[in-house]
Amino acid sequence: MTIVIPQVRVDFRRYLALSLRYSFRRKPLMAVLLVPWLTFMWSAGALLTGPTSVIDVLKQNPLGMLFMLFFLLLPVLLVWGTWQQYQASSLLLNPADYVLNATGVSVRGPAMNTDLMWPAFTRADQFGSWLLLQASEQSAFFLDLQRIAPPATPADVLELVKSGGVSVH
Amino acid sequence: MEPIILADVRMSRADFVAINWPIIVRKRGWINMLLMSGVVVYLFWSDGFYESGYWLYQAGITLAVLAAMAILLGYLYRRAINKQYDSTPLMQQPATYRLSVAGIEKTSSLQRLELPWASCQGVRRLGRWYFLVTGPQRGEFLDPARLEAPATEADLRALLTQQGLTFL
Numbered sequence: 001m002t003i004v005i006p007q008v009r010v011d012f013r014r015y016l017a018l019s020l021r022y023s024f025r026r027k028p029l030m031a032v033l034l035v036p037w038l039t040f041m042w043s044a045g046a047l048l049t050g051p052t053s054v055i056d057v058l059k060q061n062p063l064g065m066l067f068m069l070f071f072l073l074l075p076v077l078l079v080w081g082t083w084q085q086y087q088a089s090s091l092l093l094n095p096a097d098y099v100l101n102a103t104g105v106s107v108r109g110p111a112m113n114t115d116l117m118w119p120a121f122t123r124a125d126q127f128g129s130w131l132l133l134q135a136s137e138q139s140a141f142f143l144d145l146q147r148i149a150p151p152a153t154p155a156d157v158l159e160l161v162k163s164g165g166v167s168v169h
Numbered sequence: 170m171e172p173i174i175l176a177d178v179r180m181s182r183a184d185f186v187a188i189n190w191p192i193i194v195r196k197r198g199w200i201n202m203l204l205m206s207g208v209v210v211y212l213f214w215s216d217g218f219y220e221s222g223y224w225l226y227q228a229g230i231t232l233a234v235l236a237a238m239a240i241l242l243g244y245l246y247r248r249a250i251n252k253q254y255d256s257t258p259l260m261q262q263p264a265t266y267r268l269s270v271a272g273i274e275k276t277s278s279l280q281r282l283e284l285p286w287a288s289c290q291g292v293r294r295l296g297r298w299y300f301l302v303t304g305p306q307r308g309e310f311l312d313p314a315r316l317e318a319p320a321t322e323a324d325l326r327a328l329l330t331q332q333g334l335t336f337l
Contacts, residue, residue, distance in 0.1 A: 089304040113283040120279040136257040138306035
């Protein structure tokens with residue numbers, strides 16, 4: 001059985017959302033960071049609207065202020081880093097055709113032409129209509145299951161990935 | 170120009186650690202140690218640890234805490250590098266590279282790859298290896314020790330430069 005997913009391209013917002021969801025799935029402990037983040041955001045809000053001035057707090061608790069600034073900037077740094085990554089990847093910037101069959105996956109695009117056997121993949125993660133196929137720790141192929149050429153369905157793709165010995169999460 | 174062939178290129182675990190260790194130290198190690206030292210000294214200072222007592226004792230305790238942190242950090246980095254190697258089957262397989270003016274062809278038991286030169290953002294020298302950068306944290310490792318005669322390392326460098334790749 002051969003399944004074709006033509007002209008797949010992931011835009012930056014989708015890439016950011018999928019990267020975040022993937023990170024939280026692989027490292028659930030990251031969610032712990034949300035607690036200090038929310039606390040600092042809340043105290044930053046209280047500081048800006050309340051009676052104490054920023055200068056007073058800076059004098060009393062300079063390290064706390066530094067932490068607050070860091071936590072305020074954290075989302076900005078995160079989005080900036082992901083944007084840099086996205087712009088540096090010719091694979092993400094160009095549309096690619098994916099062909100899946102019993103032996104593996106072929107990727108056809110202007111950035112690269114490659115045939116990968118199933119044992120090259122370490123895991124697959126499904127988020128809604130997207131499937132992330134990983135061949136290394138840092139990067140993945142982004143498959144848009146809504147673009148599968150009929151008559152194949154997303155269930156067929158998942159079946160094929162599983163029969164290739166790749167665990168789907 | 171004849172294509173340049175590198176046969177049975179294989180990255181061993183030791184090679185991978187040797188390549189990545191200096192990079193991770195340079196990129197994250199120093200800055201993390203600096204930040205952590207700052208926090209440790211600040212915590213000791215705000216706790217009144219430096220106000221009274223013998224200075225050698227204070228310095229000794231501070232350095233001991235920092236040394237323990239450095240060892241822990243180093244252990245975590247090494248573990249991360251090893252994990253990265255283990256989770257990349259593609260890298261563990263021997264591969265043959267064929268470089269010509271048309272581009273790069275890679276063949277291994279797990280992968281067949283055709284890469285136009287335009288997809289390479291540059292080349293980085295890592296120890297004896299040439300690392301062709303193709304994306305963020307992605308690329309191909311070329312081992313000049315696996316060059317097939319009569320091609321030499323000078324030929325390889327000449328081809329990379331001729332294709333407009335800059336050494337990063």
